[in-house]
Amino acid sequence: MAQFGDFQNAIYFAGLSGAVPKLPVDAATLEARAIEAMPPSVRDYVQGGCGDEWTQRANVEAFGRWGMVPRMMVDTNERDLSVELFGHRYPTPLLMSPIGVTGICTADGHGDLHAARAAATTGVPMCVSTLGNDPLEAVSAELGDTPGFFQLYTPRDEELVASLVSRAEAAGYRAIVVTLDTWVTGWRPRDLNTGNFPQLRGAVLQNYFTDPVFRRLLGKPPEEHPQEAIMLWVRLFGRVLTWDDLPWLRSLTRLPIVLKGICHPDDARRAVDAGADAIFCSNHGGRQANGGIAAIDMLPAVVEAAGDTPVLFDSGVRSGTDVVKALALGARIVGIGRPFAYGLALDGADGAAHVLRCILAEADLLMAVNGYPTIADVRAAGATRG
Ligand SMILES: Cc1cc2nc3c(=O)[nH]c(=O)nc-3n(C[C@H](O)[C@H](O)[C@H](O)COP(=O)(O)O)c2cc1C
Numbered sequence: 001m002a003q004f005g006d007f008q009n010a011i012y013f014a015g016l017s018g019a020v021p022k023l024p025v026d027a028a029t030l031e032a033r034a035i036e037a038m039p040p041s042v043r044d045y046v047q048g049g050c051g052d053e054w055t056q057r058a059n060v061e062a063f064g065r066w067g068m069v070p071r072m073m074v075d076t077n078e079r080d081l082s083v084e085l086f087g088h089r090y091p092t093p094l095l096m097s098p099i100g101v102t103g104i105c106t107a108d109g110h111g112d113l114h115a116a117r118a119a120a121t122t123g124v125p126m127c128v129s130t131l132g133n134d135p136l137e138a139v140s141a142e143l144g145d146t147p148g149f150f151q152l153y154t155p156r157d158e159e160l161v162a163s164l165v166s167r168a169e170a171a172g173y174r175a176i177v178v179t180l181d182t183w184v185t186g187w188r189p190r191d192l193n194t195g196n197f198p199q200l201r202g203a204v205l206q207n208y209f210t211d212p213v214f215r216r217l218l219g220k221p222p223e224e225h226p227q228e229a230i231m232l233w234v235r236l237f238g239r240v241l242t243w244d245d246l247p248w249l250r251s252l253t254r255l256p257i258v259l260k261g262i263c264h265p266d267d268a269r270r271a272v273d274a275g276a277d278a279i280f281c282s283n284h285g286g287r288q289a290n291g292g293i294a295a296i297d298m299l300p301a302v303v304e305a306a307g308d309t310p311v312l313f314d315s316g317v318r319s320g321t322d323v324v325k326a327l328a329l330g331a332r333i334v335g336i337g338r339p340f341a342y343g344l345a346l347d348g349a350d351g352a353a354h355v356l357r358c359i360l361a362e363a364d365l366l367m368a369v370n371g372y373p374t375i376a377d378v379r380a381a382g383a384t385r386g
Pocket residue numbers: 045046047059097098099100101129130131151179260282283284285286287314315316317336337338339
C-alpha cells in the first residue's frame with residue numbers, strides 16, 4: 001500500500017542522479033523563497049498580520065511547547081491517516097484553509113483554480129473563500145473527486161447571503177464554513193504603511209460580480225462599472241453575526257454549518273447548543289486580532305467543550321509534526337494556510353501540491369516512528385505541554 005511517507009524515498013532516490021526537489025521541503029525555506037518571488041503587495045498581504053504580529057508569531061511558536069511521547073514495538077508498517085467528517089471519509093487529515101487572495105498568488109490571476117487542482121491531485125479538501133478571482137462554480141469544477149467546502153463571508157444583504165449559499169450548494173460544496181471574526185479588517189501595519197488592500201483594486205471579488213443578487217443591487221454590469229461595483233462590495237461586505245443569526249443561516253441550507261473563529265470554550269458550547277455541525281478553532285492566523293493567545297493553546301479546551309461535535313483547527317501549522325500535534329490535541333481536520341499560498345506563488349498547482357505532500361509525508365513518518373498507526377492512536381497518545 002502506498003504511504004504518504006514514500007515521498008521521502010522518491011526524493012532520496014532522485015538524489016542519486018543529482019536531482020533535488022524543485023521547491024524546499026520545509027516551511028521556513030519555502031517562505032523565504034516565496035517572499036522573494038511574490039509581488040510586494042501580495043507578499044505583504046499574505047505574510048503580514050495584525051498589529052506587531054505577536055499573535056501570529058505566538059501561533060507558530062506555541063507548537064514548540066507541545067510534545068509527544070513515542071511508543072515502541074507497535075506495528076506501524078501501514079499507517080491510516082484517513083478521517084471521517086460529515087459522513088465522508090477523507091484520505092488525509094488536512095484541509096486547505098480559505099485564503100481570500102489565493103487568486104492573485106499566481107501570476108495568471110487564477111490561483112483559485114491552481115489551488116483546486118492541487119486539492120484534486122492530493123485528495124486534500126479545499127475550503128474555497130468567498131473572496132475569489134474565479135467564481136465558486138469554476139473552482140468547484142477543478143476539484144475533481146476531492147470535496148470542497150465553501151467559506152462564507154456573510155454580506156449585509158440577506159438575499160445576497162442566500163444566493164451565495166445556494167450557489168455553493170448547487171456547485172457541490174460539502175459544507176458552509178461561516179467565518180465569524182472578519183466582518184471588519186484588523187489593524188495591519190504592513191498593509192497600512194503601503195496603503196495596500198487588494199480587495200479595493202477589484203481583485204478577488206468575482207463571487208460577488210457574478211452573483212445575480214449583487215448584479216441586481218448594482219443595477220448595471222460590474223464588468224463595465226468596476227469602481228461602482230467595488231464600492232457596492234465595500235458597503236455590503238461585513239455583517240456582524242450574533243447567536244440570534246444562526247437559525248436564519250441554518251434555514252438557508254441543508255449543508256453542514258461550520259463556525260470558524262471559535263477559540264473560547266464557552267463559545268464552543270454555545271455553538272454546539274445552537275446546532276452548529278462543526279467548530280473551526282482558529283484565530284485567522286493572527287491577522288484579525290493581535291494580543292490573542294496562540295490558537296493551539298486554546299484547542300484542548302475547545303475540543304473538550306465541543307464534546308462529540310467535530311473541531312477543525314488552523315493557525316500556525318507549518319509542518320507534519322504540527323499537524324500530528326493538533327490531531328493529538330483533538331482536532332478532526334487540520335487547516336494549512338499560508339504555506340500552501342507560498343507553494344502556489346512559487347509553482348502554481350504543483351507548488352501547492354508539493355507543500356501538502358511534504359506536510360503529509362512528515363506526519364506519516366512521525367506516526368510510523370512514534371508507534372501511532374492511525375489517527376485514533378495519535379489522539380489516544382495525546383500531547384503534553386512541556
Ligand atoms: C492571505 C490570507 C487570506 C485569508 N483569507 C481568508 C478568507 O478569505 N476567509 C477566511 O475564513 N480566512 C481567511 N484567512 C485565514 C485562513 O483561513 C487561516 O485561518 C489562517 O491562514 C491560518 O493561519 P496560518 O496561515 O498562519 O497557519 C486568510 C489568511 C491569509 C494568510
